[in-house]
Amino acid sequence: MTDQFGRNIDYLRISITDRCNLRCRYCMPEGVDLVEHRDLLRYEELLAVARAAVPLGITHFKVTGGEPLVRRGCLEFLKELKALPGVETVTLTTNGTLLAPLVKDLARLGIDGVNISLDTTDPVEYARITGTDCLAEVLRSIGACVEAGIATKLNCVLLVDCRDHLVPLAALARDRAIDVRFIEQMPIGAGGHGLDGDTALEILRSQWPDLHPVEERRGFGPAVYYASGALRGRIGFISALSHKFCGNCNRVRLTSTGLLKPCLCYGEGTDLRRVLRQTPEGLSAALAEAVFRKPRAHCFGDPAAVTEQKRMNEIGG
Numbered sequence: 060m061t062d063q064f065g066r067n068i069d070y071l072r073i074s075i076t077d078r079c080n081l082r083c084r085y086c087m088p089e090g091v092d093l094v095e096h097r098d099l100l101r102y103e104e105l106l107a108v109a110r111a112a113v114p115l116g117i118t119h120f121k122v123t124g125g126e127p128l129v130r131r132g133c134l135e136f137l138k139e140l141k142a143l144p145g146v147e148t149v150t151l152t153t154n155g156t157l158l159a160p161l162v163k164d165l166a167r168l169g170i171d172g173v174n175i176s177l178d179t180t181d182p183v184e185y186a187r188i189t190g191t192d193c194l195a196e197v198l199r200s201i202g203a204c205v206e207a208g209i210a211t212k213l214n215c216v217l218l219v220d221c222r223d224h225l226v227p228l229a230a231l232a233r234d235r236a237i238d239v240r241f242i243e244q245m246p247i248g249a250g251g252h253g254l255d256g257d258t259a260l261e262i263l264r265s266q267w268p269d270l271h272p273v274e275e276r277r278g279f280g281p282a283v284y285y286a287s288g289a290l291r292g293r294i295g296f297i298s299a300l301s302h303k304f305c306g307n308c309n310r311v312r313l314t315s316t317g318l319l320k321p322c323l324c325y326g327e328g329t330d331l332r333r334v335l336r337q338t339p340e341g342l343s344a345a346l347a348e349a350v351f352r353k354p355r356a357h358c359f360g361d362p363a364a365v366t367e368q369k370r371m372n373e374i375g376g
């Protein structure tokens with residue numbers, strides 16, 4: 060459906076849990092007060108939201124968290140979501156630590172893509188950023204996804220001190236057809252100031268001078284992609300701060316407690332959990348209203364205007 064500014068909204072990110080086995084320093088370094096299980100949407104409630112979203116033209120779904128794979132039953136949920144009539148794509152965003160043993164099942168259920176978050180290939184740095192030593196598991200998961208033929212993207216947050224990490228990360232796209240994407244850090248949760256996408260591109264060009272932009276559609280998001288003759292995969296940039304892309308935004312988000320968030324930087328949203336539990340017949344109308352009222356643009360350029368207090372692990376990224 061189109062929102063009040065004529066944008067076509069066809070993509071919903073669903074955070075299925077606020078829990079996570081990592082403590083990324085820009086997300087939830089000290090952990091957080093976890094929400095009660097009864098406050099999380101149950102899988103059947105999430106499926107009800109998806110069923111209501113499809114007739115509105117929202118047919119692409121991303122399952123995220125917290126870490127989605129720590130919630131019991133995630134695989135079965137993905138399978139049911141993928142099988143819903145009208146659903147076009149279902150993808151998963153994960154930190155990759157628990158993924159490798161599940162890859163064959165994901166391929167079997169027809170997952171349309173997996174995004175794996177990885178900010179460095181250096182084990183010491185990885186431990187410093189995430190608070191854990193799971194790098195080997197993540198690398199194993201990346202290999203397993205590629206082997207299973209799953210469309211795989213790596214997501215790397217551009218930290219202020221990440222310059223040395225960029226070339227080794229991008230080199231993961233050298234021999235394998237995976238896309239490596241660099242994401243500007245956003246002032247949400249523990250996120251602060253980071254490197255910008257243009258600086259990251261400059262650093263990568265010192266290694267691959269022929270990196271050039273390509274007009275390719277490689278998903279449903281705002282990433283801008285670059286290619287090099289020396290890389291099989293593409294290098295992507297998601298530069299929400301330095302290259303605002305709100306005019307083309309196609310998405311809304313559902314938090315783990317059922318708040319439908321029309322824009323990342325505002326805390327306001329529509330409480331779909333209340334609707335689901337008290338007036339379920341109003342679900343479609345509530346969803347349509349929330350999508351229609353999506354704000355024109357984010358306000359990260361004006362920190363005083365940012366009203367979002369939740370962390371990324373509740374929102375889902």
Ligand code: SAM
Binds near residue numbers: 085086125153242246
């Ligand atoms: N745990 C999963 C993961 O890490 O992929 C899914 C949830 S995580 C919140 C989703 C994405 O948000 C990850 O790629 C993570 O790096 C990103 N993220 C978290 N905090 C961020 C911030 N402050 N700015 C930009 N991206 C952030």
Ligand code: SF4
Binds near residue numbers: 087124371372
């Ligand atoms: Fe967990 Fe993902 Fe947040 Fe890292 S970014 S702490 S993996 S939810």
